[in-house]
Amino acid sequence: MTNSDLFENDDMKVINLLPQDGAAYYHGKILDASTADMYLNKCINELSWEHDRALIYGKEIVTKRKMAWYADEPVKYSYSGYTKTALVWPDFLRDMNQLVESHCGDAFNSCLCNFYSSGDEGMSWHSDAEKDLVEKGSIGALTLGGERKFSFKHKVTGESVSLTLEHGSLLIMKGATQKNWLHSLPKTKKDIEPRVSLTFRQMRF
Numbered sequence: 001m002t003n004s005d006l007f008e009n010d011d012m013k014v015i016n017l018l019p020q021d022g023a024a025y026y027h028g029k030i031l032d033a034s035t036a037d038m039y040l041n042k043c044i045n046e047l048s049w050e051h052d053r054a055l056i057y058g059k060e061i062v063t064k065r066k067m068a069w070y071a072d073e074p075v076k077y078s079y080s081g082y083t084k085t086a087l088v089w090p091d092f093l094r095d096m097n098q099l100v101e102s103h104c105g106d107a108f109n110s111c112l113c114n115f116y117s118s119g120d121e122g123m124s125w126h127s128d129a130e131k132d133l134v135e136k137g138s139i140g141a142l143t144l145g146g147e148r149k150f151s152f153k154h155k156v157t158g159e160s161v162s163l164t165l166e167h168g169s170l171l172i173m174k175g176a177t178q179k180n181w182l183h184s185l186p187k188t189k190k191d192i193e194p195r196v197s198l199t200f201r202q203m204r205f
């Protein structure tokens with residue numbers, strides 16, 4: 001079976017959601033529901049999930065959310081004050097990377113995967129500008145599972161933009177977005193199905 005058998009074509013109109021100083025393109029659902037379900041189950045069952053550790057003001061925080069990092073090679077990278085080693089990605093994640101690349105027009109060499117088991121898990125305001133990431137590199141974020149709100153906030157003006165990330169959908173952040181905007185996945189009291197996000201990135205190796 002080829003990728004084009006598995007994936008729907010993306011011919012919907014894609015607009016930049018950010019009014020200035022960056023670009024965020026929501027491509028909507030790029031996978032049909034059954035393909036997205038299949039990948040969600042594969043991700044939950046086959047990726048090596050761990051709780052994330054971060055150093056915040058010298059204090060170690062262990063996140064409720066789980067994460068896993070994959071790349072072309074077992075490279076070392078710095079993230080949240082720690083040096084970690086990426087795992088080499090399984091074939092299905094490599095296939096998904098190619099799919100995301102085909103929508104984005106950029107090449108990715110790594111993927112930070114996040115697993116939120118309920119609405120009680122989220123990600124607070126941050127930008128993805130670690131020194132191991134290519135400056136102004138694109139990030140392609142594929143959502144699988146429960147729909148969640150995702151928000152941007154301008155670092156200077158405080159202006160905000162929010163959207164809902166659907167099952168099987170793709171959001172691409174480009175250019176100066178990380179420099180000028182924060183983003184977050186707010187927690188919610190709503191009863192939400194588990195969600196996986198696959199965030200494909202350009203790392204400097």
Ligand SMILES: O=C(O)CCC(=O)C(=O)O
Pocket residue numbers: 112114123128141150165183185196197199
């Ligand atoms: O789960 C998401 O959609 C957001 C993840 C994110 O911002 C990140 O991994 O840096």
Ligand SMILES: [Fe+2]
Pocket residue numbers: 126127128183
């Ligand atoms: Fe992020």
